Amino acid sequence: MYKRTSVVKNIDVINVSNNSVFEIGDSRFMKPRTKVLAVQREYELFYGDEGNFKYYPIFTDPIPKPVVDESVHVVKYNQTSAIKVNNIDITTLSGSGISHIGSTKTIDAESRIKHIRQLEGRMANNLTNFPLTNVNNNKESL
Numbered sequence: 001m002y003k004r005t006s007v008v009k010n011i012d013v014i015n016v017s018n019n020s021v022f023e024i025g026d027s028r029f030m031k032p033r034t035k036v037l038a039v040q041r042e043y044e045l046f047y048g049d050e051g052n053f054k055y056y057p058i059f060t061d062p063i064p065k066p067v068v069d070e071s072v073h074v075v076k077y078n079q080t081s082a083i084k085v086n087n088i089d090i091t092t093l094s095g096s097g098i099s100h101i102g103s104t105k106t107i108d109a110e111s112r113i114k115h116i117r118q119l120e121g122r123m124a125n126n127l128t129n130f131p132l133t134n135v136n137n138n139k140e141s142l
Contacts, residue, residue: 005082006101013090013099020093027104032096035059036113042120056114063110 003026016022019032037051053059093099095111 003103004078007082007084008088008101009086011088011090011101013093015092015094017092018094018096020095020097021100022090022093023098023100024102026102027100029106029108030098030100030104031108032098032110034096034111034113036095036111037116038113039116039118041118058114059112 011024013022018036019034021030021032023030035053037053037056039051088099088101090099095113096109098107098109
């Protein structure tokens with residue numbers, strides 16, 4: 001791994017959440033993971049035992065890796081061995097996001113999010129509209 005020096009005068013970070021990484025310094029490997037089940041209901045209603053990830057294939061299906069079947073030739077010319085930045089402002093890092101000042105060899109980040117909208121009325125018949133506690137019996141509608 002080619003080493004360069006990072007020089008940052010000022011960093012302002014407000015929030016880092018949901019398996020995100022804010023790293024200063026070098027690293028060899030980063031592997032942040034996030035699973036989110038986001039349910040939006042027209043009316044506030046909570047069952048207390050809802051939201052099991054195993055009922056949603058999006059959380060267990062393998063993610064296909066791209067196949068690289070061609071060689072890539074890279075030529076780099078760095079005028080200086082330092083990367084200089086005056087100011088970095090970060091409002092939020094979330095969902096396996098990474099902000100890294102330094103060098104790393106490998107990053108393998110994954111964020112899996114299932115959004116469910118539960119609405120009442122005529123439109124609801126065409127949407128996913130079932131209590132999350134009964135989702136196992138209704139896999140076909142996913």
